[in-house]
Amino acid sequence: MSEIQETQQVKSSILIYTEQTPNQEVLKFVTNRKLYNGSADFLELEKALEWSPFAADLFQLPYVKSVHINNNYISIGKEFSYSWRDIMLPIKEFIKGYISSGAEVVRDGYAEMIEKERAERRASGDETEIISRIIQIIDEYIKPGIEMDGGNIEFISYDEGIVTVSLQGACRTCSSATYTLQAGVQRILSSMVPEVKEVIQDFG
Known part of the structure; x- marks a missing residue:
């Protein structure tokens, strides 16, 4: 199996689905991978830059307002002017790509x-x-x-x-x-x- 095929297989094995929350501006993105053993909450880029490369990268998306990581899911708060219908798929693809890369989600400490x-x-x-x-x-x-x-x-x-x-x-x-x-x-x-x-x- 080629390196490209192996990468595609890893990506295809990552499942992500969404769950609604009581807050219409926040959506829960659930994965079949353990992202972090615990809970990590980020309301601004500054804290994310210090502790979570994953959250920091999510904040680069113009519609992401907050990031909450808990075990195998991420609750993402959006800017009010955006619709989930338009941004849900790009967020899913971003999360899948980040997990596939094996990059650090939350830093040690x-x-x-x-x-x-x-x-x-x-x-x-x-x-x-x-x-x-x-x-x-x-x-x-x-x-x-x-x-x-x-x-x-x-x-x-x-x-x-x-x-x-x-x-x-x-x-x-x-x-x-x-x-x-x-x-x-x-x-x-x-x-x-x-x-x-x-x-x-x-x-x-």
Whole structure:
């Protein structure tokens, strides 16, 4: 088999399909390849240039506004003026070509950097036990459902009964984000951690 034929065979074995998310401006591109063992969220080119060549290249496309990588899928947010009908295929082809090249998706050290940030948040303040319980509940009971919708949730802080979280991917700018926080996240957390009175979103 020639080198060209081998390359074509590798490319043809990469499957990509799309799934709608609750956010009309974000589409989930699912592959049959493991892209990254974890979650990586990029809202601007600067951070992508530091940590993800894949996301940085996606940002070069004029219609890409955000990139969220999670295990075997990418949630891509588009600029409002574009239609998915016009840009879905070019994005699929770009993703397939990038995966075929074997290039790095997320650089080594990203997961450690995120975990360090989480550890610092977990250890902050005088209520470390409550914070640890909140993070555990988010990871075990809340995060899996949000990931199914092409998003992610990260604990930011806890202060006097108020939990601040960061919604990422499709959930960040979704019209139902407020409902998700109040009817979903807040209900679960307050039922399992009585000290929790309110859950708010951090847009930073």
